[in-house]
Structures are given as C-alpha cells and as structure tokens.
Amino acid sequence: MAGIKDVAAEAGVSVATVSRVLNGHPSVSADARTRVLAAVQALGYRPNAVARSLRTDQTRTLGLVISDVMNPYFTELARSVEEEARALGYSVIIGNADERPDLQDHHVTTLLDRRIDGLLVSPTDGGSPRMLEAARAGTPMVFVDRWIPGVDVPVVRSDGAAAVRDLVAHLHGLGHRRLAIIAGPAATTTGRERVDAFREALTGHGLALPDAYIGQGDFQAASGRRVTEGFLDLPEPPEVVFAADNLMALGALDAVRARGLRIPEDIALAAFDDIPWFTHTDPPVTAIAQPTGDLGRAAVRALVDRIGGRPGESVTLPARLVVRRSCGEPPAAAAPRPPVNQSPKDQSPVNQSPKDQSPVQRSTS
Amino acid sequence: MAGIKDVAAEAGVSVATVSRVLNGHPSVSADARTRVLAAVQALGYRPNAVARSLRTDQTRTLGLVISDVMNPYFTELARSVEEEARALGYSVIIGNADERPDLQDHHVTTLLDRRIDGLLVSPTDGGSPRMLEAARAGTPMVFVDRWIPGVDVPVVRSDGAAAVRDLVAHLHGLGHRRLAIIAGPAATTTGRERVDAFREALTGHGLALPDAYIGQGDFQAASGRRVTEGFLDLPEPPEVVFAADNLMALGALDAVRARGLRIPEDIALAAFDDIPWFTHTDPPVTAIAQPTGDLGRAAVRALVDRIGGRPGESVTLPARLVVRRSCGEPPAAAAPRPPVNQSPKDQSPVNQSPKDQSPVQRSTS
DNA sequence: CAGGTCGATGTAATCGATTCCACGAGGAGG
C-alpha cells in the first residue's frame, strides 16, 4: 500500500509538503498543491490512520458501551450516536456488554487500549474499576441512559417519573387497583428509579406497592416471563403488570399467553421503552417512550464538548406515555384523561401512520 | 499515561525486556519477568494498541459493514460476529450502511483507513468501488448474507430456496393460489434470489407469478406498506403476500390493518427472516428462519482464516420454515404437510417456550 | 583449556504519519 513517501516521490516534493497539503496547512504553493493532489490521485493514496493517531494522539473515535444490543432501545440509541458522531467527524466503536459486568469491563479496557478519544457508557452495574479509574484520570466520558452516582461525569438521560405518573393515572382511571412491577437490576439507576417513580405515583393515588408485587428482573425477556409467572401464581394476582423495559414486557406477554389468559381482559400490561413492534403485538402495548434519538445526539455532543476541553453538560429529557390497548379501554366518554401524546413525530424507521393505534377508536377530544 | 519506558525504568530493565515479557517471549529470566510484572502492576500500565499496530501492521480488528442495524436480523448477525471475533481475540467495528451505497462506501473507506485486519460485508448494492479495489488488492474479505457475483471473495450465506419451496407447498396446501411477493432491491443478491426461488416454487405447483404480483421494495418497512397497498388496490388482489424480509412484512401488516382487513382470513402473510417478535404479533407470522448465529460465526472463522493466509471457505447453510398462524390453519387432518421444523434449538435471547406457537393446536405427527 | 553454543539483555532501527526548525529566495521598506 502506497505511503506518504511514495506520494512525495511521485510529486517531487518532500513528505512534509505532502502532509501540509493533506492537512490544509496554508503555506503551500498552488503549484506544489496540485502536483501533490495529482500524485495522491494517481497512487490512490489514503493516509494511514494508525500512524496519524500515534503522532497526533487522537483517534477521532468514540467508544460506546451499551448493555444489550439485542434490545431495540439500545440499537436505536447506538444508531443515533453513530449518526451524530459521523456528522462531527468521528467513528464509533460499539461494545455490547450483554448486561454482564465482566464483558463491560472487557470492552472498556480494549477501547481504552485503542486510545479512543472519548467514552459513552450505559453502565451495567456499579461500574467496572477500569472505567472509574479512567473517569478519575480525566478520560472524556459521558453516561447515557444509566449512570453511576458519585462519579463526576455528565449524564444524558431521560426522566420517566412524569410519564410513570401519567401511566398510573391512566391505569387508575381504568379502574385498576392492584398494580405490580417487574423491576430492573437494583445495580442500575434505571432499575431503581422506575420502581421508585412507580411507587410514588401509586402513593399519590392512595395505593400501596406490596413487596409481592415487585418482581426482580434483569432487563432480559426470560426474567420477565419468570416474574410474571410468579405474579400469576399469587393468591391475589395483580390486575396490571408494568415491565421496566421492553424485553421483560415481551417475556410477560409470553407468560400470560402460555396460561391461556387474555390481555387486557384478564390482566393488563404496560412497558417502559417504546419500540415499533409494540404496535404490532396482540394487543398493541401501552408504553413509555423515551426520546431515544435526541438522547444519543445530546450524548455525543456532550462528549465531543468534553474532548474539546469544554464542560459538557448533563441533559435530562422527558419521556412520554403512549397509550395503546394492553391496559384496557377507557370507560366510554368520561374519565380524566392523562396528558397522552400518541406517537408525535419520531423518526423511527418503522411505520408511523395516523392509524398506528389500529382498529380501536379513541374518543378524541 | 504511563508508557513502556516508564515501566522499564521502574523495573530497572530496558524497554526490549519489558516488551519481551509482555509478549511472552521465552528468553527472559524469571527475575526480570517478576520485576517487570510488578512494575506493570504498580503503574497500571497498558500497552498502547495504536503504537503496537503501527509497528506490527496488524490491528486485531475486524470491520463489519451491514445494511441496516435496525433490522433485527442484522443486529443478531452483528452480535454473533462480535462474539466469535472476541473469542478469537479480535475486536469488531460495525458500520451501518442503512441500505445507502454512499454510507457503505464511507464505512468501507474509514475502516480501510484504520487498517482493520479483515472486512466482513453484506453489500447494499453492486459494491462500492473502494471495496472492489480492496478485494482485488488482497485485503482479507468475506461476504455475509449478500454477495457480489464475479468478485473472488468467500461467501457465507444461507440458502432459502428449499425453505421457500416448503413455504409455497404449505400455502398451496392451504388452498392459496394467488401468491404475491414483496421483493428486495434487484441490486442485492438476496433481493433477486428470493424472487427467483419463489417463482420456481410456484412453477412447481403449476402456478404463475404475474408481474402485478411482484412489488418492488427496498427492505424497509415503508416500502412494504406501499407495495401491499398496491396489491390491495388490484382488481384481483393476491390471497397471500410474501415479504422478502421482516421489515417489509411489518409494513405489510400495517397496510392490511389500515384497511381494516384481517390476517389470515382476508389475506395471508409470510416473511423471510424470522425474528423473536413474530411470535407476538397479531397474528404470529409464518416465516423462514436463517441460522443467523451460525452464519456470523462461520463468517468470522472464514475471515480469520484468510487473515492467517489460509483459503477461507465459502459456506452455505440451509434456512427453515417456521409455520405460525398468519397464513391460515391447515384444513383439519389431511393435506400433505411440508417438512416443518417448529423453532428447534435456537439461542435467540427472547422466549422459546414449547408453547411459542401459542393458543392454536397443531396436529402433531 | 580453547572454542562454540546458548540464554539474557541492551541498543538502535523501524512502522507512517505530523510538525518544529532552519534555510533560501523574494519583496518591502528605509
């Protein structure tokens, strides 16, 4: 493969001049510039990014460590991160931690070894030692979605508390009183926050959240299934199951189906994280939607700010409730409707028709 | 950050010795080894992968350019590729082409600039010039899923022809005669092959595939919707719509729903590429499943073989039909059943219960 | 006991770029 020396020889100049042309340095004669450019063309020369990185000490690469690629929420996040990064001239290396702390640590380590310019993390647990060390050492870093308390790193996330309140109001309005939750791992902020928000919202309606109605999941489908089975085995099963992420909701759907029960007649279901597929399940699932694309973009901008020596601000965006059919129909006209935004503009690639909500008619206004 | 020189100083040896210890070179005294290791520990030294790559001319990194990350099929492929690569000591950089040739070219270019050791591609179109050039120049490369005819590169893919024949037999057995297909882009091999396989299977049953029943899609949901609407507007609409990928099937689902029609009573639906969500749609969708994980692993092994100078063999794995409810129920007992394997072992993370096929009973045996 | 071999180690070249510094030519100003 042709190197800068070959180009220099071909153009009849020194390597320094070639480098200057390629980097837009002002002090090069027009003549030299054209000769160099011609040589570059002729040889099909492309600068070696590895060598350049070694010298300049920057890779123009961002690392992104997410908890689970197979989760559509994270896939979309990864996609928006890559888009924004590309727009800013960065590449992204994605590490999939699969909710496993050891894998998370592995990826953080290799990314750091590769001298990425900055790290975007959605921590699986309390944080790998390597990561905390890097944060302390000043590696530009930003937490997305989840974060670790007590670590001085900007956090870009979405606040689901208000949406959870809307959801509980919606459920309460439908007459549901026994509400259960499939929680995420207590080691994650999102795992804890969603339970807390849920409990507080219930309290606001004079309802309690008994321990039996808090199932411990791990953000994976299988756990959603297991926990839901536990709920159904209870002497007094809940009327509603709220899954703290979309995968566990899927598991819950399975469990309910396996018992031959119907949703929402026999038991209602709601989920945190909205994904396109929830429109097509049987029945469509009521969910809390995060502004995923915005989160990804904001996170990249914050990180690039940090890389550039600027502060890098934390951002908290609101989530919103999207009502579908899985919790039951509003009792005719009345009932104080919560502020429901039905899928506003959202560049999700799949569907988005006005008829998304499908067959059912909703008394609008 | 500490460098190899710091370690050498701390251990009281030369950088050469440090390097030898770190690379497992035999000729180092036990004494020197322990001192170096201690120094590495003390300083928290990690070798700079950039510098190492420059010197050794290998990055231990694989590039993977896929057509669409938001497509669960490719997400799963990416996941299995990363797993196998990690097991073999490689990292993976994923480039999402989003079915856009310009993006594909962008990713191939940056990946090559970064001097990845090998490239895994699922080409979006006829192939970017940069890619073909790299292939000719001898960059280790392997095509996954899709490929480009006439380019001398191993291909790891799955052959759907047999499964498509099974599907058509299944549909024919259910009494369907007017079958339509939503095709993928003609620029992709998978786009063409699936139509061809479908046409041939129909011919085998004495059926024709009129042009009006071939809709041109682009592997994205919106196109599936558009094409399906076209089918429904036909004076004589098809009885079955077969989507050449899962996203277009989703679009088709939308279109059918939007008209207030029912599946499978009013129109049947089948898809290429099985994804966990198809179990939970209304109704569950009959699909052709590729052995995605095996494809990813085989592709990585073939690529690593090429990197190691070995030949790197092409692999073609069979796909299989998974019958669900979206095409209708078999007419009671009779009917020559095609060889249907209902989701055999498959390490898909989501569900996989024996009751997957849900409420409906299928006369087994 | 001389010569050869082998093991452990250090010195320095090298990978392919960027960039500091020195140098010469040409133009402006006194």
Place this chain on the structure above:
DNA sequence: CCTCCTCGTGGAATCGATTACATCGACCTG
C-alpha cells in the same frame, strides 16, 4: 542597496511500541 520579513520548502525529531542485531557471560564439549 542593504536589512528584515514572509513564504515555501525540506531535513529530522517524534509518537510508543516491536524486533533484528550485538554483546557478554556461563556452560558444554572435545
């Protein structure tokens, strides 16, 4: 006409590792 900038350019140092080659004892063998 001389001095002093400025501009364009090339030589060489540099980034942090790996590794070929040289060196130096110690040990083995005839």
